[in-house]
Amino acid sequence: GIATFNKKCQGIQCFFKSCFLFLLFVVLVCFVAATLRTLTFDVNAGLQLAHWEKTNNIASDINQHQRNELLENFREAIRIPTMSTTKTQLNITALGEFDSLLRKVFPTVFSSHLVQHEVVANYSHLFWVPGSDLALVPYMLLAHIDVVPADENDGWEAPPFSAKEMDGFIYGRGTIDNKQSVMVSDQSVEIIGLQGAMNIVKVLKKKGVQLAFILDEGLAVLDGVISGLQGPAALIGISEKGKATVKLSVFKAPGHSSMPPRESSIGILAGAVKRLEDNPMPILFGEGPERRTFEHLAHRFGLPIKFVMSNMWLFSPLIGRVMERSPDTNAFLRTTTAVTMFNSGVKVNVLPSLAEAYVNLRIHPAQTVQEVLEFIQSTVGDERVKIELVDGFDPLPVSSYDETSFGFQTIKKTLLDQFPQVTVAPGLCIGNTDSRHYTDLTKDIYRFTPTWIRPGDTQRFHGINERISKENYEELVVFYFNLIQNCDIKELPSPHSAGHEL
Incomplete structure (x- = not known):
């Protein structure tokens, strides 16, 4: 029994050792491939042209x-x-x-x-x-x-x-x-x-x-x-990114502020807005033309950034996580969601019947207006919130x-x-x-x-x-x-x- 147990342990150890060596081999291959690509990658290699046909341009001297x-x-x-x-x-x-x-x-x-x-x-x-x-x-x-x-x-x-x-x-x-x-x-x-x-x-x-x-x-x-x-x-x-303006609205019976319900129209709408802000659109970095920007600029960075930029196939998820930390770079990663207007109430002692919010979205090239609307519907997840597309258009074709x-x-x-x-x-x-x-x-x-x-x-x-x-x-x-x-x-x-x- 002990001999059989030892053989099983040896077999398990052998299996894990094989898996470890295989993973190590894969990592080594990826590292070698990434290193070679970093050293040889030049996105401009195919963009060299013969001498321009027209060489007798008028000089642009400005006195x-x-x-x-x-x-x-x-x-x-x-x-x-x-x-x-x-x-x-x-x-x-x-x-x-x-x-x-x-x-x-x-x-x-x-x-x-x-x-x-x-x-x-x-x-x-x-x-x-x-x-x-x-x-x-x-x-x-x-x-x-x-x-x-x-x-x-x-x-x-x-x-x-x-x-x-x-x-x-x-x-x-x-x-x-x-x-x-x-x-x-x-x-x-x-x-x-x-x-x-x-x-x-x-x-x-x-x-x-x-x-x-x-x-x-x-x-x-x-x-x-x-x-x-x-x-x-x-x-x-x-x-360029697409755009959509979406109106969120909540209707409830008006009343006096001395007898408020558990949830007001403002409270319901505020909750919907908070869910949209807490759950941004998915990161789509690398699925649009922004990937080519980084590849074209890779050779102008020093190590280790050059290594990362030259191997978007390997590091896109990592780059996305880093870039989403800043609003300036986050805009290139995903469809952005900005609540730009919130309107409700006419008097301090009156429960408003209507609360409205407007959301401005700039749509990533890998998404459509329809997909964005479906995401908003799913994220808000409240039938009391009416969701309307005011206007919008899909991202523009890539030239x-x-x-x-x-x-x-x-x-x-x-x-x-x-x-x-x-x-x-x-x-x-x-x-x-x-x-x-x-x-x-x-x-x-x-x-x-x-x-x-x-x-x-x-x-x-x-x-x-x-x-x-x-x-x-x-x-x-x-x-x-x-x-x-x-x-x-x-x-x-x-x-x-x-x-x-x-």
């Missing part, structure tokens, strides 16, 4: 007179308070002033027979510049004139519509969202559009227009913003960004010619842009402006002390000036390992 003029024109644009609070509540007077400004400072654009101009829905401008080969598919540059409201009493260092210059920066609402793009794109053509966007789409559809690509606002050049990254990174948005992508590669080439120290990577826009209305006109929409964003600048978007440096504004003019010329080719050069690297 002192032009520099002073374009900066003053920009200041004039910032001083006009083209604020909008909703799609229909617009400052009509300011929009009229802005129209006059554009016509004054860009006379060539408005008078040249080479530029076709059309005013759409009273305030939006559509410019069409035909090329020498009308058989080629056109591209489109987008920018919006309106800005979000701003109040000097919120803590601005300079009045938000003063365009005041301080320490080499121009302060004002619209300096980085998005009047800089409006002015520099027109300025570039001079040297060589909310509701408006939807109306422009209708005009182009009616004309049967199809576009090679669209470049709109979105991401930027991040300098010192990504911890551990060596050098600045230019993130070109290749998609191409490989070596055959005309739009992405042209933007990338223009960037690297001007800023060779920058690492270019595809990115995900967590906010929404007007370009989402144009998906029927093109399959490639890019969201990027070469505005340099440094630590602390992200809070300036829709916040206080929005600003742009004079140097960066001039760089934007040069970027668009060169981009327009770089697009003046019939097709991308054929990929060639020894050629001109984008």
